[in-house]
Amino acid sequence: xxxxxxxxxxxxxxxxxxxxxxxxxxxxxxxxxxxxxxxxxxxxxxxxxxxxxxxxxxxxxxxxxxxxxxxxxxxxxxxxxxxxxxxxxxxxxxxxxxxxxxxxxxxxxxxxxxxxxxxxxxxxxxxxxxxxxxxxxxxxxxxxxxxxxxxxxxxxxxxxxxxxxxxxxxxxxxxxxxxxxxxxxxxxxxxxxxxxxxxxxxxxxxxxxxxxxxxxxxxxxxxxxxxxxxxxxxxxxxxxxxxxxxxxxxxxxxxxxxxxxxxxxxxxxxxxxxxxxxxxxxxxxxxxxxxxxxxxxxxxxxxxxxxxxxxxxxxxxxxxxxxxxxxxxxxxxxxxxxxxxxxxxxxxxxxxxxxx
Numbered sequence: 301x302x303x304x305x306x307x308x309x310x311x312x313x314x315x316x317x318x319x320x321x322x323x324x325x326x327x328x329x330x331x332x333x334x335x336x337x338x339x340x341x342x343x344x345x346x347x348x349x350x351x352x353x354x355x356x357x358x359x360x361x362x363x364x365x366x367x368x369x370x371x372x373x374x375x376x377x378x379x380x381x382x383x384x385x386x387x388x389x390x391x392x393x394x395x396x397x398x399x400x401x402x403x404x405x406x407x408x409x410x411x412x413x414x415x416x417x418x419x420x421x422x423x424x425x426x427x428x429x430x431x432x433x434x435x436x437x438x439x440x441x442x443x444x445x446x447x448x449x450x451x452x453x454x455x456x457x458x459x460x461x462x463x464x465x466x467x468x469x470x471x472x473x474x475x476x477x478x479x480x481x482x483x484x485x486x487x488x489x490x491x492x493x494x495x496x497x498x499x500x501x502x503x504x505x506x507x508x509x510x511x512x513x514x515x516x517x518x519x520x521x522x523x524x525x526x527x528x529x530x531x532x533x534x535x536x537x538x539x540x541x542x543x544x545x546x547x548x549x550x551x552x553x554x555x556x557x558x559x560x561x562x563x564x565x566x567x568x569x570x571x572x573x574x575x576x577x578x579x580x581x582x583x584x585x586x587x588x589x590x591x592x593x594x595x596x597x598x599x600x601x602x603x604x605x606x607x608x609x610x611x612x613x614x615x616x617x618x619x620x621x622x623x624x625x626x627x628x629x630x631x632x633x634x635x636x637x638x639x640x641x642x643x644x645x646x647x648x649x650x651x652x653x654x655x656x
Contacts, residue, residue, distance in 0.1 A: 307424045309449065310526035311335045313388050314418040314489070314536060320455045320509070321484035322418070324540065327533035329564070330388055331526075334381035336472055338421055340372040340454065340517065343478070372479040372516055374419075374456045379472045384533035389417050389475055390459045402532060407461065416457040418485060420492065422526035423450035449526065451492060453508060453518040455482040479516040482508045486549050489538060491561050492524055499523050502560045534567030541565075566620045569631035571656035572639045574604075576626045578649020585630075585651075587611055588637020597646055598625045613637070629656075 315328035322328075345368040352361040378385065383402040386392045391412040395404035462474030487503040495502030501524045508518050542548040546558035576583055582594035585608055592607040599607075605621035608614055608630070618633035630653075632639055641651035 308335060308338065309333070309422040309424050310529065311338070311422075312420040312490075312527060313385065314420075315388050316416045316418050316455060316482075317484065318414055318416055318457065318480070319484040320416060320418065320480070320482035322489050322536060322538055323415070324536055324538040326535050327384060328388065328536035329530075330382065330384055330533045331528065331530045332381050332385060333529055334379050334385075336377040336379050337375070338377075338419070338452075339375040340479070341375070343370045343373055344368065345370055369516075372454065374454070374459075374477045374479060375462075376459075376475045377472050378475065381473075382532050386473075386475075388533060389456075389477075390461065391415065411458050411460055413458050416455050416480060417459070418455050418482065418488075419453070420490075421450075421452040423452065447525075448521045448523050451518075451520055451522045451524075453482075453488075454479050454516055455485065456480070481514060481516055485509065487557060489536070489542075489548070489561055489564070490527075492522060493520070494523050495559050500560070503558065531568045535565045537562075537565055563620060566631040566633070568634060569620070570634055570636075570639070572630045572632070573654045573656060574628040574630055574639075574641065574651065575654075576628075576641075576646070576649065576651045578646040580647040581649075582645040583651040584642040584645070586640045586642060587613060587632065590614075590637070591642060594645060597649065600625060601628055604628055604630070 310331055310333060312329065312331045315323045315325060317323055347367040348365040350361070350363045350365065351359055354360040376389075383394050383405045386405045387394050387402075390407075392405045392407055394402040395406060397403045456477045456479050459475045459477035462476055464473065485508045487505075487507055489503075491501040491503060493502060493504055494500065495505065504518075509515060538548065541562040541564070542558065544551065545555065546560075546562055547555055548557060550557045574585070576597055578597045581597050583597065584594060585592045585604065587608060590611045590613045592611060595604055595607050601621045601623045605619055608619045608621070609616055614636060618636060620631040622629050630639055639653055641653045643650040
């Protein structure tokens with residue numbers, strides 16, 4: 301497949317440990333369009349010529365040690381980005397407003413070397429093989445549009461700020477660091493690659509790190525579109541969503557790792573707990589004045605989510621429901637109305653909604 305890289309589209313950063321393991325936390329992932337450039341420059345151990353002369357001055361032994369990449373130097377130029385980005389990349393403290401919203405940052409003297417950051421960059425540019433001619437009518441039900449993106453992945457650490465200039469010209473911020481081997485990223489916590497001919501979005505097909513190559517970067521073409529930009533940093537979940545049978549690395553008894561990553565928690569959402577009691581019957585969820593169809597008293601979390609997603613006022617991706625039958629956590633996009641419940645169809649019980 302021909303590869304073309306024209307421009308950067310989205311950047312996702314994820315907090316990791318010093319070996320590339322994603323770290324669960326309330327503000328450990330962020331997606332932005334606010335980067336100007338991302339430059340990777342190889343730091344090389346120079347090629348060495350080995351030569352030994354004998355007593356007559358003739359070369360008796362000659363060999364070379366080839367050049368070796370030690371790491372890549374990373375230079376990021378950022379423009380109009382959320383302060384949370386500096387907190388994730390450089391571990392700088394945030395400056396908050398009176399409502400607790402991040403409005404700035406404070407630098408610190410010590411450079412952090414105990415944690416790292418995973419960078420995923422989606423690039424534009426069409427390739428020659430993006431739109432192959434169809435051979436049958438299955439093209440009408442294909443999961444992807446035919447458009448492909450460039451996907452660049454690397455992990456970095458020890459980021460420091462470049463010069464900060466205040467001038468007449470537009471100002472940007474620069475952060476500089478270096479890559480490291482992403483040994484614990486595995487296949488990643490996100491769906492970034494097609495895992496079948498239908499274009500189903502799934503995790504990396506193989507782990508990001510290959511011990512033989514000792515690689516620091518991964519680049520390929522993917523039909524999976526970049527994620528939506530987030531409003532600040534979002535919660536990153538790992539073991540709480542990668543549960544049996546959807547293991548992150550695999551189970552103790554040789555169970556395979558999940559091919560498709562579970563959905564991450566919704567970012568910047570209104571959170572509710574819903575408790576449903578009773579021995580039979582149905583209840584309804586209401587978003588604003590829009591009521592769902594009947595929901596069984598013992599419905600699964602996925603059934604509740606599907607019922608809410610079916611509302612005309614709700615789009616797919618604006619609701620996330622987790623939990624077990626009768627005990628749900630519901631996250632709604634902040635643009636939606638308040639969540640309430642109608643218990644009149646339940647037998648011997650109620651549906652109670654509490655804002656978290």
